Amino acid sequence: MDTYKLLITGGQPLKGDVEISGGKNTSVAVIPATLMCDEPCVIENMPDIEDVHVLRDILQMLGAKVSYDSTLKRLSVDPRGVNSCEVPYRQTRRMRASYYLLGALLTRFGEANVGYPGGCAIGNRPFDQHIKGFRALGATVTEANGMICAKGKLSGATVYFDRPTVGGTVNVMLAAVKAKGNSVLLNAAKEPHIVDLANFLNAMGAKIKGAGTDMIRIRGVESLHGGTYAVIPDQIETGTLMIAAAATRGDVTLHGCIPTHMESLSAKLLERGASVTDMDDDSGIPPMSAHRAVNIKTQEYPGFPTDLHQPMIALLCMAQVNSLIHETIFESRFKHLSEMRRMGAHVQIMEQTALIEGVPELHGAPVTVTDLRAGAALVVAGLMATGTTEIYEPGLIERGYEHLEEKLRSLGAIIRREPV
């Protein structure tokens, strides 16, 4: 239970400039990957978020020397002292990406014994494709007493994913980097953070080609050295702030983002009636002129990201038109809707589709965060609503958004904390 709640008094158009932080989902893949290096690594643009803190603690527990400078956004990892391949459930349950420790430790020690992952309860979230990939590379994988144990000397192989999976692609890429011989990952995920992880590994001496396409080729190398690397900006933070700007009819410029990662969202904002102006690594959202109906289907990259579906629903709730969002990736990503109904939203769920009947106004209400992006959706709804929204359990938002409150406040939002 969080000891504070967020209070948002809505109705203020967001205005001004905001800097985008380093990507969560790329950071949580790159940090475990540093364990595979023989020398120290310095990772820049590392966001000051809970998931990064959890991984720092785990790496330290394994014997790495880790320091994080939250002002410089710089994480230094010296993995040379790592002497354990075991991570207990009490640590792994704190985040989803803890399962990347399997691929990284298996590569380093030929063995990994890792507790089941935690993370947002947004669906069943199996990891059969990760296990299938490890087995194809020659590992023996067993599950017992709440631990997943992968063991064996790895050799290159062809792995076909039954569906594109971000986590599966990352984990099998980690395992294949030092496997003997060549590997090919087919039907791989193409998300920007897959490319970023491959770039990090290549910068440290790996031989990976094709990341960002559905066929990744990896030539196994003997060792990885250390070095300095900066992770890419956060695609989902960028999208959330673009949505918040459009939702409040604001006028915001986002600096340090990658506009090409945002094309599916920009297309949907344009359909909605907002405009988006892209310049190099900045995106501008000038005041929105119309509220047109929009239908969205979440898909793997470059499709519309499932992680933006929840904030997008908040935007679509307030209008005189009806919209649809069909969620194809995670079956339980609708938990925030009961909270948003308390704010006056008219949304129904039919199977995996949210039917959104636009209403002229949302009103403030007490609501509770159920998962990270649900939290972002409630913040966007609060910014749009008349009156004050009280958001309970906001700590979940800190897992993935760096200093969201401060950023919104700097754009003119009336948002503050109050002890519970």
Ligand code: EPU
């Ligand atoms: N799937 C399987 N088997 C597997 C792996 C996945 O059936 O072995 C299914 C999943 O159940 C899901 C689909 O494949 O239906 C895609 O899952 P994916 O593996 O791509 O998701 P993930 O790796 O668990 C990452 C992000 C999520 C993001 C998804 C989709 C991280 C740490 N998490 O999850 O981010 O929603 O990809 O883009 O990178 C978030 O940031 O809020 C978040 C949940």
